[in-house]
Amino acid sequence: MSRLVVIVAPGSRGDVQPCIALGRGLAVDGDRVRVLAAERFRTLATGYGLDFAPLSADPSEVLGSAGGREWTEGGRNPATFLRGLRGALAPVLERLLEDVHKGAEGADLVLAPTLGFLGAHLGASLGVPDVELHYQPSVPTRAFAHPLLPWAARLGPGGRLLSYHAVDTVAWQLLRPEVDRWRGRSLGLPPAGWRGPRRKETPALCGFSDAVVPRPKDWPARVHVTGYWFLETAAGWRPEPRLRDFLASGPPPVYVGFGSMRPSETERAFTAVRTALRRVGLRGLLGTDLDFGDDDLLTVHDVPHAWLFPRTAAVVHHGGAGTTAAALRAGVPALVCPIFSDQPYWGDRVSRLGAGPRPLPFRELTADSLTARLLELSGNLLFRRGAQYVAARLREEDGVARAREVVRDVVSRVR
Known part of the structure; x- marks a missing residue:
C-alpha cells in the first residue's frame, strides 16, 4: 500500500x-x-x-x-x-x-x-x-x-x-x-x-x-x-536559440547572478558587473531582468544550472546553498558575493576548498573590486583545479x- x-x-x-x-x-x-x-x-x-x-x-x-x-x-x-x-x-x-x-x-x-x-x-x-x-x-x-x-x-x-x-x-x-x-x-x-x-x-x-x-x-x-539532492534537467528542456547561439559565438562566458535575492541596489550592482567584465575582456551571462543590449553580454532567465554552469568559464553568485552546489558540481571556479543568511558561510567554504577566491560581500561590490576579483578568478588555474577535484567527488555520490x-x-x- x-x-x-x-x-x-x-x-x-x-x-x-x-x-x-x-x-x-x-x-x-x-x-x-x-x-x-x-x-x-x-x-x-x-x-x-x-x-x-x-x-x-x-x-x-x-x-x-x-x-x-x-x-x-x-x-x-x-x-x-x-x-x-x-x-x-x-x-x-x-x-x-x-x-x-x-x-x-x-x-x-x-x-x-x-x-x-x-x-x-x-x-x-x-x-x-x-x-x-x-x-x-x-x-x-x-x-x-x-x-x-x-x-x-x-x-x-x-x-x-x-x-x-x-x-x-x-x-x-x-x-x-x-x-x-x-x-x-x-x-x-x-x-x-x-x-x-x-x-x-x-x-x-x-x-x-x-x-x-x-x-x-x-x-x-x-x-x-x-x-x-540534485535535480537533473528535464528531458524535454531545450535552450532558447539566442542562448545557444551566444554560447557558440565565442569563448565560454562568466555567469553572474544573485538568485532570488532582491537587494535594492540590483541595477547598480549589474552596472558594475558590466563594467568589470569589459575591463577584463570576458563575455557574460547575466541572471537579471535588466537588458544591457551588448554583444558580449546576454541576460538569461530560468536556465537550469545543471545545464548552464558546465558551459561557463566561471560563476559569480550570491552563495545560496543550491547555487553553490551546482557550481561545484560543474567543476568551474566561483566567486561568491554573499548578501545575508548562510551565504557568507558557503562563500568561505568555496574559498577554503580552493575552488575560488575569498568572498566579495555584495555590499562591497563595485566595478573596481569586481575587476580585481575577476582577474584573480580567471587568472589562477588552481581555482579550476580545486573546483574539478570537488566535482569529481560529488559525481561519486x-x-x-x-x-x-x-x-x-x-x-x-x-x-
Whole structure:
C-alpha cells in the first residue's frame, strides 16, 4: 500500500528544487509524494510527476517587500537577521501555517526544514513520523560555529556548540507566539512552550556533501549527511536559440547572478558587473531582468544550472546553498558575493576548498573590486583545479539514493 509523503518547501527555488529531486527519489518506491511550495513552483513539481499543494507565501514577494529588503540587507549580524526574519514573515505567517496544515492532510510521513519545527508539529498532530531537512550544517557541533555566528569559532569548542543553541532558541522565541496559536487553533495540540518541540530522536537528512562540509565526529547517529539532492534537467528542456547561439559565438562566458535575492541596489550592482567584465575582456551571462543590449553580454532567465554552469568559464553568485552546489558540481571556479543568511558561510567554504577566491560581500561590490576579483578568478588555474577535484567527488555520490535509504529505515522502524 502506497504512503503519502509530504515535503514542506517554503523557500526560494534553491530550497524547492532539492525537495523535488528528493521527492522523485522517494516516489521510486511507489509512494505518493506531495510538495508544499509557492504557487509559481507548481509546474516544476508536477512536471516531475509529483503532487503539489500551494503555499500562499511566495519568497520572491516576501523578499521584495519592505520587511524583506530590511531582512536581506541586514548584513551578517545574527540578531538583525532573526528580527528581520520575523518582520518579513509576520504579514504572511498565519496564512503560511494554515496552508501547511491543509497541504499535509492525510500524510503518512512529513519531511520539513527546521524553521519553526514545522515537521514536529505536523507529525504530532497527525500521529506520523517526521524527518528534518537541513540545507546547511545547522545541527549542534563543537567542530565549527553556526553559519550565522561565524565569530563564535573563536570561543573554542564550548562556544561553537553554544552558538547553535543560541540561534535555535532566539529563532523559536520569535516565531513561538504564532506557532503556538496555530498548534491550538488548527492542530489540536497544547503550546510547545518556551523550549519548543524535543528533537533528540528525530532523523535529520543533510542535503549537502561530506566533500564540502566534512561530517563532525560529534554529530549523533540520527544525522545523515547524504550528499546533495540534485535535480537533473528535464528531458524535454531545450535552450532558447539566442542562448545557444551566444554560447557558440565565442569563448565560454562568466555567469553572474544573485538568485532570488532582491537587494535594492540590483541595477547598480549589474552596472558594475558590466563594467568589470569589459575591463577584463570576458563575455557574460547575466541572471537579471535588466537588458544591457551588448554583444558580449546576454541576460538569461530560468536556465537550469545543471545545464548552464558546465558551459561557463566561471560563476559569480550570491552563495545560496543550491547555487553553490551546482557550481561545484560543474567543476568551474566561483566567486561568491554573499548578501545575508548562510551565504557568507558557503562563500568561505568555496574559498577554503580552493575552488575560488575569498568572498566579495555584495555590499562591497563595485566595478573596481569586481575587476580585481575577476582577474584573480580567471587568472589562477588552481581555482579550476580545486573546483574539478570537488566535482569529481560529488559525481561519486548519490544523495537522493542515500536519503531514500534513510527514509525507508524510518518507515520500517515505525512499522
